[in-house]
Amino acid sequence: MRVLLISANTEKINILPAPLGLNYVAAAAQESDHDVRLLDLMSHADILAPVRQAVESFRPEIIGISVRNIDDQVMQAARFLLDDVRGIVRECRNLSGAPIVLGGAGYSIFPQAVLDYLEADMGIQGEGEAAFPELLARLAKGEDPAGLPGLYLRGRGLQGERAFIRDLGCLPVSGVHHFLTAYDRNLWMPFQTRRGCPMNCSYCSTAVIEGRTLRKRPPEQVVRELKTLAQAGFRQFYFVDNTFNLPPSYAKEICRLIIREGLDIQWRCIFYPGTVDEELIRLMAEAGCCEVSLGFESGSARILKALNKRFSPEEVRRTSQMLARHGIRQMGFLLLGGPGETRESVMESLRFADSLSLESGKVSRGIRIYPGTALAKIAAGEGKIARDDALLRPAFYMVREIEEWLAGEVAAWIADRPRWMG
Numbered sequence: 001m002r003v004l005l006i007s008a009n010t011e012k013i014n015i016l017p018a019p020l021g022l023n024y025v026a027a028a029a030q031e032s033d034h035d036v037r038l039l040d041l042m043s044h045a046d047i048l049a050p051v052r053q054a055v056e057s058f059r060p061e062i063i064g065i066s067v068r069n070i071d072d073q074v075m076q077a078a079r080f081l082l083d084d085v086r087g088i089v090r091e092c093r094n095l096s097g098a099p100i101v102l103g104g105a106g107y108s109i110f111p112q113a114v115l116d117y118l119e120a121d122m123g124i125q126g127e128g129e130a131a132f133p134e135l136l137a138r139l140a141k142g143e144d145p146a147g148l149p150g151l152y153l154r155g156r157g158l159q160g161e162r163a164f165i166r167d168l169g170c171l172p173v174s175g176v177h178h179f180l181t182a183y184d185r186n187l188w189m190p191f192q193t194r195r196g197c198p199m200n201c202s203y204c205s206t207a208v209i210e211g212r213t214l215r216k217r218p219p220e221q222v223v224r225e226l227k228t229l230a231q232a233g234f235r236q237f238y239f240v241d242n243t244f245n246l247p248p249s250y251a252k253e254i255c256r257l258i259i260r261e262g263l264d265i266q267w268r269c270i271f272y273p274g275t276v277d278e279e280l281i282r283l284m285a286e287a288g289c290c291e292v293s294l295g296f297e298s299g300s301a302r303i304l305k306a307l308n309k310r311f312s313p314e315e316v317r318r319t320s321q322m323l324a325r326h327g328i329r330q331m332g333f334l335l336l337g338g339p340g341e342t343r344e345s346v347m348e349s350l351r352f353a354d355s356l357s358l359e360s361g362k363v364s365r366g367i368r369i370y371p372g373t374a375l376a377k378i379a380a381g382e383g384k385i386a387r388d389d390a391l392l393r394p395a396f397y398m399v400r401e402i403e404e405w406l407a408g409e410v411a412a413w414i415a416d417r418p419r420w421m422g
Helices: 022-030 048-058 082-095 105-109 109-117 128-140 181-184 205-208 219-231 248-261 278-286 301-306 313-323 345-353 373-380 400-415
Strands: 002-007 035-040 062-066 100-103 121-122 151-152 190-192 236-239 267-273 289-297 327-335 360-365
Touching: 002 048, 002 289, 002 373, 022 035, 022 062, 022 190, 035 289, 048 082, 062 082, 082 100, 082 109, 082 181, 082 313, 100 105, 105 109, 105 205, 105 248, 109 151, 121 128, 128 219, 151 219, 151 236, 190 219, 205 248, 219 248, 278 313, 301 345, 313 327, 313 345, 327 345, 345 373, 345 400, 360 400
Parallel strands: 002 035, 002 062, 062 100, 100 121, 190 236, 236 267, 267 289, 289 327, 327 360
Antiparallel strands: 121 151
16 A cells, blocks of 8 residues: 655654654555655654645555644643644545544553544544555455554544554564654654653653653664664764663663674653662763753652652752762753642753752742643542543642742742743
């Protein structure tokens, strides 16, 4: 089948992303002998013009659209990002009778709500590397796709309970770099070594997207793919694993293999502040790690417990000191205004952030509420959201008693710290 895959994301929140997940799906479809074209709209000012050109010239038999972001996660004047995607769906519909399939991280959080809003034909929740080729096989044979795990059909709902790929080593990743365009080589290329997160932080949507069971790719395969990408001209990588350093033994093995292969690369990662030792930090630095996103979220032990974080402020400070000793830059994150937050805990967090060896940071006021999270249950119990709210339109948890004070306090604090943003 002729398969057109469109990365609809044009949002440059925090970092300019390449469509990693869609590249994997494209490689999987190509390995199943389909003719695949991938259109990344990130580099296009007029997003509909390239869509028209691709549909008219390629004449796809099926169109897949990846939905990465629903909104910008900013409580103050939040931007809803799906209307542009709906325009893409309608343009495809006007030009082609091919079925339109949705996927991507944003879609997977709200599968039914996004399918209804965008008026597509179907969508795949979760990992598409196995489900999408199976969908193509059924459609090519003229079979009803009903029953396919993770598939939503418009008007018919979920067709089969979603299934997670247990053996990530079986993923067909060898052709991923062929779908990356020239401009990508100047980006921090997203790269993933493991999926799933068992940490169960109260607000986090990762478990909804990837599941709670940690699944790891074989370290040798990880470094082999990194080597292939480095040979193709990529030198900067961003490990998008929800927690790069969990488990520590796995992270150390990845680093040792990068060092053994002598890969001339630089990389960033998302770093969990607990369960850290000096050996891991040393290996990361030797393997090319130059910066980490240190998601400590609060400097108050009480608030960390409320967020279901499994580390203490003392552990965060010790980790920050180790990273600084080995020359690894740190970007910190604060989430303020969540359950139990007070003026005292806010000031404790701001003082704590000042005590760390951070090069930059971001402060968020209010926490985006995602379905299926503990925070959603808390917010519903307190009457902040309706229990049946699909939460597609952005809703945020904020302790209203401190909201106005918090805005002024954070603005004044950031004004004196130019490397922090709000």
